[in-house]
Amino acid sequence: MLGENRNIPRRETPGRETNPGPSCCKATVLPTSPLCRFYLSTVRLIVVSGAFTVIPPNQSRRSEIKAVAQKEEEELQRWKETHKPPPLQLNPERLGGGDVTLAEARQRQFTDLKCFKIQKKLKKEDMDKKRRQEEEEELQKMKAKQREKSECLKKMREQEDERRREQLHQDHIRSAWDQVHLALTTVSLS
Numbered sequence: 001m002l003g004e005n006r007n008i009p010r011r012e013t014p015g016r017e018t019n020p021g022p023s024c025c026k027a028t029v030l031p032t033s034p035l036c037r038f039y040l041s042t043v044r045l046i047v048v049s050g051a052f053t054v055i056p057p058n059q060s061r062r063s064e065i066k067a068v069a070q071k072e073e074e075e076l077q078r079w080k081e082t083h084k085p086p087p088l089q090l091n092p093e094r095l096g097g098g099d100v101t102l103a104e105a106r107q108r109q110f111t112d113l114k115c116f117k118i119q120k121k122l123k124k125e126d127m128d129k130k131r132r133q134e135e136e137e138e139l140q141k142m143k144a145k146q147r148e149k150s151e152c153l154k155k156m157r158e159q160e161d162e163r164r165r166e167q168l169h170q171d172h173i174r175s176a177w178d179q180v181h182l183a184l185t186t187v188s189l190s
Helices: 034-042 059-082 102-189
Strands: 047-049 052-054
Touching: none
Parallel strands: none
Antiparallel strands: 047 052
């Protein structure tokens, strides 16, 4: 009954009858070539059962790993024992200070709490002031950068205007000469 409820893969050994269990747990040995079977029978046996594959551990490798782990565990325990902190030796004294009464301790707590609230408020104000100052500096930098850009664009516009005026002036002079020349030619023709 117990073997029927559990999906435990079973190892098949040739020449030996085993309880096959339910049909879903029928074990098969992989791979099927005779050479591989011989190799697996000498080393270890891989068993497939439904969706599960059971690969038995390599015993020599497993024992080596266990030996190394046990050795490291012992070394760790020895290290812990050698580096164990010594016991603490303190002279006994009253909590909250030497000769402080309960009323004095409560008064000190109350003043500390008041000071803490004030200090927290002052610290917050300082942080806000510092943040505002940093934002103002950043804004001033951005304004200076934009001012430089606008001045550069203004200079470029002035240079372009000057170039255009000069070109127009030359065109005016040329057209004036053309008009004078035209007038002279019309006068000479008439």
